[in-house]
Amino acid sequence: MPHAMDNTKKYDLIAVGRACLDLNAVEYNRPMEETMTFSKYVGGSPANIAIGSAKLGLRAGFIGKIPDDQHGRFIQNYMSGAGVDTSHIVVDTEGRKAGLAFTEIKSPEECSILMYRDNVADLYLKPEEVSEAYIQQAKTLLVSGTALAQSPSREAVLQAIHYAKRHQIEIIFELDYRPYTWTSVHETSVYYTLVAEQADIVIGTRDEFDVMENRKGENEATVQYLFRHKPKLIVIKHGVEGSYAYTKAGEVYRGRAYKSKVLKTFGAGDSYAAAFLYALLSGKDIETALQYGSASAAVVVSRHSSSEAMPSVEEIEALIRANA
Ligand SMILES: Nc1ncnc2c1ncn2[C@@H]1O[C@H](COP(=O)(O)OP(=O)(O)O)[C@@H](O)[C@H]1O
Numbered sequence: 001m002p003h004a005m006d007n008t009k010k011y012d013l014i015a016v017g018r019a020c021l022d023l024n025a026v027e028y029n030r031p032m033e034e035t036m037t038f039s040k041y042v043g044g045s046p047a048n049i050a051i052g053s054a055k056l057g058l059r060a061g062f063i064g065k066i067p068d069d070q071h072g073r074f075i076q077n078y079m080s081g082a083g084v085d086t087s088h089i090v091v092d093t094e095g096r097k098a099g100l101a102f103t104e105i106k107s108p109e110e111c112s113i114l115m116y117r118d119n120v121a122d123l124y125l126k127p128e129e130v131s132e133a134y135i136q137q138a139k140t141l142l143v144s145g146t147a148l149a150q151s152p153s154r155e156a157v158l159q160a161i162h163y164a165k166r167h168q169i170e171i172i173f174e175l176d177y178r179p180y181t182w183t184s185v186h187e188t189s190v191y192y193t194l195v196a197e198q199a200d201i202v203i204g205t206r207d208e209f210d211v212m213e214n215r216k217g218e219n220e221a222t223v224q225y226l227f228r229h230k231p232k233l234i235v236i237k238h239g240v241e242g243s244y245a246y247t248k249a250g251e252v253y254r255g256r257a258y259k260s261k262v263l264k265t266f267g268a269g270d271s272y273a274a275a276f277l278y279a280l281l282s283g284k285d286i287e288t289a290l291q292y293g294s295a296s297a298a299v300v301v302s303r304h305s306s307s308e309a310m311p312s313v314e315e316i317e318a319l320i321r322a323n324a
């Protein structure tokens with residue numbers, strides 16, 4: 001990370017995409033139909049990553065659009081209380097709503113998410129609402145793939161990427177594939193490929209890279225292709241099987257998942273990304289960053305939420321030490 005030690009930058013990471021609500025089943029181990037109560041948390045993958053990395057001590061900012069209602073104000077207050085700069089979150093003026101993610105916890109292994117994403121404010125962020133001066137103050141720009149699903153959010157993200165490139169800000173692309181937001185896998189593949197080719201770091205699950213390639217692929221072929229373009233670091237996650245980090249120089253690192261008392265499986269990816277990026281941006285090596293990501297995910301899958309559950313540096317380091 002060339003900018004890792006650049007202290008002239010006001011922000012370590014600015015995330016662009018959705019800040020929404022998670023409504024997590026309070027009664028576990030039963031289907032959604034029988035779940036009567038839900039707890040409210042801030043959610044949305046890039047918001048979770050910004051919150052998680054701020055909790056770890058990164059200076060994080062956020063670009064997105066929230067509704068002009070109680071939910072929008074809850075999101076903004078929570079994020080700002082968590083230490084995320086919310087000065088460039090735009091408030092919608094056209095009656096759009098917050099995205100909702102109801103979670104079902106049927107068993108620790110069997111979890112699913114029911115998303116309500118019609119007319120959601122986040123997908124209406126416009127390119128003219130993205131500030132070049134703000135992005136210029138960041139070491140890295142984290143782009144969520146879901147924000148590419150529809151216009152004008154798609155153009156807003158492409159605009160943000162253009163500003164980042166203009167000012168040599170590193171681009172991190174989190175594939176963050178949410179099928180309900182897209183109308184066609186071909187379209188997803190086109191935009192994912194376009195952005196992945198321009199990013200410095202690409203992070204996703206094996207399944208998400210398959211969506212990008214629109215075929216069932218293999219890690220070797222994926223990285224070989226992307227390394228012919230801009231990426232210099234590619235992280236491919238394989239759930240409980242762990243994850244791999246590939247560098248353009250040809251190194252391959254394996255991160256193993258830590259044992260955890262799993263309550264639910266969602267939140268793993270966002271907590272992994274927050275801690276992995278925290279470690280890299282703090283100047284740690286890739287092997288250590290993989291341990292941070294895995295440890296952070298192991299903590300979050302044992303807790304009820306994705307955002308509120310994000311661990312501290314001390315918790316992550318204690319878990320790594322305990323598994324050394
Ligand atoms: N059940 C689990 N127990 C412990 N760690 C897990 C578990 N599931 C995932 N992880 C960790 O979280 C990382 C990301 O999980 P993964 O399921 O691949 O991503 P996503 O949540 O984005 O689908 C994994 O590489 C692993 O380190």
Ligand SMILES: O=C(O)C[C@@H](O)[C@H](O)C(=O)COP(=O)(O)O
Nearest residue numbers: 043044045266267268269270306
């Ligand atoms: O990203 C969303 O809109 C939903 C998230 O807030 C939710 O907590 C979640 O699904 C996180 O899952 P992950 O991708 O496994 O981290």
